[in-house]
Amino acid sequence: MRPRSTTLTSLAALLGAALLAGCTSDAPADGPAAPSASGSAATDGSGDSDFFDQAEYDRQLELAKETPEGPEDKPWEQMLRPEFIDTAEYAKKGGGDAHLCFSNAGVFNPWRQVGLKNMRAEVELHKEIGKFTVLDAQGKDDKQISDIQELTGKGCDALIVSPNTTATLTPAVERACEKVPVIVFDRGVETDCAVTFISPVGGYGYGAAAADFLVEKTEPGAKILALRISPGVDALETRWSAAKRAFDKAGVEVVDAKFTDGDPARTKSIVADALTRHGEIDGVWMDSGATAVAAVEAFEDAGQEVPPITGEDQQDFLTAWKEKKLTAVAPAYPTFQWRTPVIAALKILGGEEVPKEWTLPQPVITEADLDDYLEPGMPPLHYAMCGCEELPGFPEKWGGKE
The missing domain is CATH 3.40.50.2300 (Response regulator)
Incomplete structure (x- = not known):
């Protein structure tokens, strides 16, 4: 699996409103922005990126034109160019309800807030999930490192991780992989130890x-x-x-x-x-x-x-x-992707095949379909591509009105 959808180039991961906090060089895209400094890269984005990878660039532009596999009305279950792997070694033994755990970078912006609501609602759909434990890192690498360590000691059957930053969280994820099947999504890490990595095209x-x-x-x-x-x-x-x-x-x-x-x-x-x-x-x-x-x-x-x-x-x-x-x-960097890790975790615990890199579609809203995504009664900061309209509690749990 590519570390965060790239080959040898080190990348970190994603989008949304940011609050000024944190000061790492690979601050989360939809999390705390790196503090600005006069004359530094934090105030002038005009330079070309050191992150550029020609092969991955070509791959993503090709993927964006392809039709994904999977249910037409469930983009969070769809896949682009899936290469399936066997997960029999992770099948849950001994019966009983599953305990899923989630180490979240944080809910410090609307995109992540909508996403977490999607994930919790997806959990509600599965009676085989007996316990769902979520720890919020509040946009702090050191807290997420501690959170992951804590979760791996809580008897989790599978661990979902949305890393706060890439390089800093990599060792913590690698240690977790030694103890429990790990699903990484949204943002990546510089290791392929996770059973699957989930993200849209990129x-x-x-x-x-x-x-x-x-x-x-x-x-x-x-x-x-x-x-x-x-x-x-x-x-x-x-x-x-x-x-x-x-x-x-x-x-x-x-x-x-x-x-x-x-x-x-x-x-x-x-x-x-x-x-x-x-x-x-x-x-x-x-x-x-x-x-x-x-x-x-x-x-x-x-x-x-x-x-x-x-x-x-x-x-x-x-x-x-x-x-x-x-x-x-x-x-769009669709928030429906927050449903996919739960689905992937249950497949893994069931010993079913999953893609090593689960690439989801990444739609673009144009003038032609704008009306399809305008949702009357939803709050201004709601993200239209949530894939949540049929989930339990919609629209109220997302701040909307009937």
Whole structure:
């Protein structure tokens, strides 16, 4: 299995709104952003990524075009190019209900909050799960290392891990693999000891989809503003490196690439500054859509028309897109992926085959299907691709109304 969907290049993993906290170089993509420092990479995202891997880039762009295997109406069970492995050695012996454990990087943003609700609801569907233990690392590597150690001593039949960061959590995951079958998802580690690694197509696919849209909607020489959320995170770095290649190939100029720290106020300030210095911006590319609405509002505050913009499947952005008639696209890092580790764990404990690398589809919302993902009654920070509409407690447990 590739360490976090790459071959030899070290990567780290994913998306959503971030709060300013933590200070590791591989801060989680949808977790605490690395603190900014004047003149450092944390304030200027214009450089090319050291994370780039040509073979993985090619692979993801190919996967994004393929039709996955599996139930058409259950994307969280679908698979792209699965290579199955035997799991008979992990089959639960002695009968009795299963005890699943989950070491979570944290629930410090809406994307992760929606995801955890999905996972808990998936657990409710399976009566063979007698106990589900969750420990929250609160975006801290040292706490998650301790959490994983604690969980491996609690009699867990299988351990699900969403790592806070890549390199730092690798040794803890490797130690856990010696004691219990491990399922890693969302973010990766630099080891293939987990029974399966679960994630959507990946950052290259996301970044390229957003960049290709802007290239299509602008002319050569257009001025693009890139809003990035946090440095040193694989799925964000790969998103950016894929976008940079698309822009360079098309002759589109990235006039600024700035880190927002997931902060709406900072996002507005960056947009305002770009408009002051460049006079006009022809498109906005984002590696995470958490502050997309803030970017839209910044153009409106400046009395300018909102240019083509990329966002994500968050309800506030989808609503703004519809109501303001924006020219937009929304690649997704779907929260339905939080259901898959539970399904995988039960298959493993049942001795059933699973893919060594379980790659899920990664849809993109376009103008044509925008209405399909707008969900009346759901809160602004709800993620549309949750795959949760038929789960127990929907929509109330997700903050929605009937």
